[in-house]
Amino acid sequence: MLHAPIHHTFAPHVTFRTVLRSLALILTPFRWKRGAAVESLRHALADTFHAEAFLFSSGREALLALLKALDLRAGEEVIIQGYTCVVLPNAIHATGAVTVYVDIDYHSLNMSVDAVEHAFTPRTRAVICQHTFGIPSDVSALRELCDRHHAVLIEDCAHVMPDPSGPSAISSRGDFILFSFGRDKAISGITGGAILSRKSDVSKRLKEEEDRATDLSSLRIARLLAYPATYFTARLLFAVGLGRIFLKCAQLLGLLVPILRREEKRGYMSPLLTRLPNACAALALDSFRHLRPINDHRRALTRFYLAEGRTRGWSLLSSISEDLPLQKFPLFTKNADRIRRSLKRQNIHLDDGWTTCVVCPPSADPLLAAYDPQSDPEAEAACEKILTLPTHPTMTLSQARRLTEILDPLL
Ligand SMILES: Cc1ncc(COP(=O)(O)O)c(C=O)c1O
Structure with missing residues (x-):
């Protein structure tokens, strides 16, 4: 008997409807870079999470924009957990600040509050707490520690976006909230990210960062928009053993956009920021409404x-x-x-x-x-x-x- 693949990464959000939506967007290039979807998504996020929203072409860029807006100085420290994505230390490194790793609690996969307490120094500017795979971090305890040490608390919600049924702690205590609209994240625009700010002085600088950001190239947006159709087809072909060959061909044709660049795996992130394309905002907004x-x-x-x-x-x-x-x-x-x-x-x-x-x-x-x-x-x-x-x-x-x-x- 033939079975469709069970997987994490073969376009987990892509349904036939997403394919139709992305094909419609491919056919309307005037909507790729700028348009109403960006502002609609911004307002939807701001209203839901009671914070100002700033949008970029990925979560890692949204984080870098925040770290720049916080005006981190060389040698200042940002605490993150071990068992995280390389894009976090890369963004910290790109600002000249220092990444301080702390250990996790084995049973939550989230940063250990004790370890964070011991990691604070006079140079600590921020703690990034990650709700790994959607398991809530102890934000109340971290909030208290950050207040005591005059550090900001950034909640990394790349893996989870709460709704009215919860989890209510997530996104509740951070000065800033990070979201990703990547392909396998809580909601998806194929790519994209947002930083939500509850500090008005930093919001002003975040707006400047967003205004300075440049557009992704049309070619890159076209390749991103081809992703749903490519993977939808690949999934069907995996059921008959031809998925891998199909994806290899798509790669040779330049249709696949890797999630991580080679230099990112080697610790480097470009300091230049790019905007969230309107087409990706449209898909993310669709996903957010569901x-x-x-x-x-x-x-x-x-x-x-x-x-x-x-x-x-x-x-x-x-x-x-x-x-x-x-x-x-x-x-x-x-x-x-x-x-x-x-x-x-x-x-x-x-x-x-x-x-x-x-x-x-x-x-x-x-x-x-x-x-x-x-x-x-x-x-x-x-x-x-x-x-x-x-x-x-x-x-x-x-x-x-x-x-x-x-x-x-x-x-
Ligand atoms: C915990 C965490 N934070 C942030 C990000 C950044 O998201 P993006 O891929 O949109 O840059 C990721 C990406 O995988 C992640 O796993």
């Missing part, structure tokens, strides 16, 4: 995996509860890498770039990202043992059932 059903779907899959895991005795993270709209469902196992390899033979692709690396993906160089090996033992242990299960909008419950049936005997 946030509640998207999150409800994620909650349903979280509940399903949690119930299965409890019944079957899997090694679950104690911080996961039924009500979380997880970006992906993590569990621990001794043989994570071997299991992922063996699942590929059944058209199940669980590589997501967040395994075997404290600074992710594994192809990023942790030393160039200023990570001192063995300094975050909990993060190093967790990333070796982690196996994540998809909860994205195009992952169905019947696929989740098939996955658990196949996975259980391997654990």
Whole structure:
């Protein structure tokens, strides 16, 4: 029997409707760079999260814009957690500031509040707390610490966007909130990012950064808009074993836009900022308007995996509860890498770039990202043992059932 692929990264947000929307946008190039969608998205985010919103062509650029607006000086410090994406230290490095890694709590995959407390120095300007995979960080405790040390708290919500059903703590205590509209994030515009500001003096400088940002090239926008159709087709072809060849051809034709550039994996980020293209804002806005059903779907899959895991005795993270709209469902196992390899033979692709690396993906160089090996033992242990299960909008419950049936005997 033929099965559609189970995956994390093959255009997880892309439905037939997204394909039609992006093709309609391809055919109307006058809407690619500027248009009403950018302002509509800005207002929607600002109204929902009670903050001013500034938009850029990726989450990492939104973060860099904020760090510039905070006027970080060389040698000043920004605290982030181990087990994070390389784009965070890159953005910090691009400002001349210093990245200070702290270890995580094994069972939440989020920064340990104790470790943060010990990491503060007189040079600390900011703490970036990441709600890893949608698991809420302890923002109340971090808020209190930041207030005590006169540092700003940046909530990195790249993995989760709360809706009226929660999680209510997320986005509630930060001075600034970071969102990503990347392909596998909480909502998707194929690319894009926002920084939401609750500090009016910094908002003024963020506006200047956004005004100075340049447009992405038309060619790049066209390639981004081709992504939904390309991956939608690839997914169909994976069911008959031709997906990989199709994607190779698409790559040779220059249709694929990598999420990370080679130099980013080597610790470098360009200091130049680019605007969120109107076409991507239109797709992100569409996705934002469906946030509640998207999150409800994620909650349903979280509940399903949690119930299965409890019944079957899997090694679950104690911080996961039924009500979380997880970006992906993590569990621990001794043989994570071997299991992922063996699942590929059944058209199940669980590589997501967040395994075997404290600074992710594994192809990023942790030393160039200023990570001192063995300094975050909990993060190093967790990333070796982690196996994540998809909860994205195009992952169905019947696929989740098939996955658990196949996975259980391997654990
Ligand atoms: C935790 C985290 N923060 C920020 C980002 C940046 O998002 P973007 O890909 O839109 O630059 C990522 C990207 O993967 C991420 O995982």
